[in-house]
């Protein structure tokens with residue numbers, strides 16, 4: 563499998579007078595799994611589609627494998643994209659869906675059969691090759707869509723929320739399969755998702771986008787442990803980090819402090835006091851939603867169960883090293 567780097571320099575996108583991407587610089591190394599995350603409308607899909615060649619680039623340069631591709635059509639960029647909707651041909655069999663792009667490219671028949679069979683083996687689709695897409699499950703259809711990308715032996719794989727149409731159990735299974743696929747192919751992959759767990763578990767590198775700009779780039783655990791800003795701290799991690807302002811923050815030399823739900827514990831006399839509003843008991847863990855008066859609403863995650871009822875007083879403590887501090891500009895201190 564070929565591996566290519568992807569480099570973005572000052573990439574911009576405008577639709578008429580509306581600027582949606584404001585000069586993105588980004589380096590994606592050969593073989594790297596890069597995930598774009600950010601709130602709805604931040605420009606993840608637009609950026610991916612510009613790399614694919616499906617959206618014109620309004621400014622800046624894009625290179626793939628060292629070659630400027632700004633003016634190349636999608637088919638000449640050596641990229642293969644997998645869509646959320648799968649976009650399979652309904653009247654073609656699984657084999658023909660996977661073979662189609664190769665037929666168009668006039669690849670010899672034997673070579674097509676070899677590549678389709680190899681991809682089908684990797685994706686465990688061998689027994690379905692003569693079926694039509696309508697006779698497949700959602701997960702199998704998504705595997706065909708991925709197979710269609712694999713047979714083209716692209717320099718770069720692009721994924722646009724590929725698992726979001728699948729139910730929770732299948733998502734988990736496909737997530738593990740994608741990670742395994744990346745390891746076995748060693749290909750460069752760029753992936754857009756809304757899903758925290760997908761971003762944290764699949765990525766070598768996460769790119770957090772905010773209103774058409776790169777907010778922070780880093781390895782998943784670096785973003786989790788050392789978010790550069792309030793924005794990233796609030797975006798990476800689920801449930802979301804608690805933010806507290808006012809005196810509690812000021813005493814700690816910040817305008818806002820952050821505490822992750824998993825870093826809070828019940829402790830008599832703890833510095834965070836409130837009333838338990840609701841608790842969610844999942845068996846192995848419990849989420850406590852606490853009304854902490856002037857400090858606002860605080861979420862705590864506890865191992866096991868919590869022997870408290872709504873309306874009870876709850877006191878929470880944390881270790882000092884788990885406190886995140888932010889200044890008035892929202893930057894980490």
Ligand SMILES: Nc1ncnc2c1ncn2[C@@H]1O[C@H](COP(=O)(O)OP(=O)(O)OP(=O)(O)O)[C@@H](O)[C@H]1O
Pocket residue numbers: 577580582600601602603604605606607608609756
């Ligand atoms: N054809 C268009 N004309 C004008 N604005 C557009 C067009 N396509 C997208 N946009 C705007 O560009 C911005 C980025 O859209 P994009 O789809 O890339 O966001 P996203 O981060 O992928 O969002 P989501 O997570 O909701 O899919 C949005 O504000 C959107 O309204």
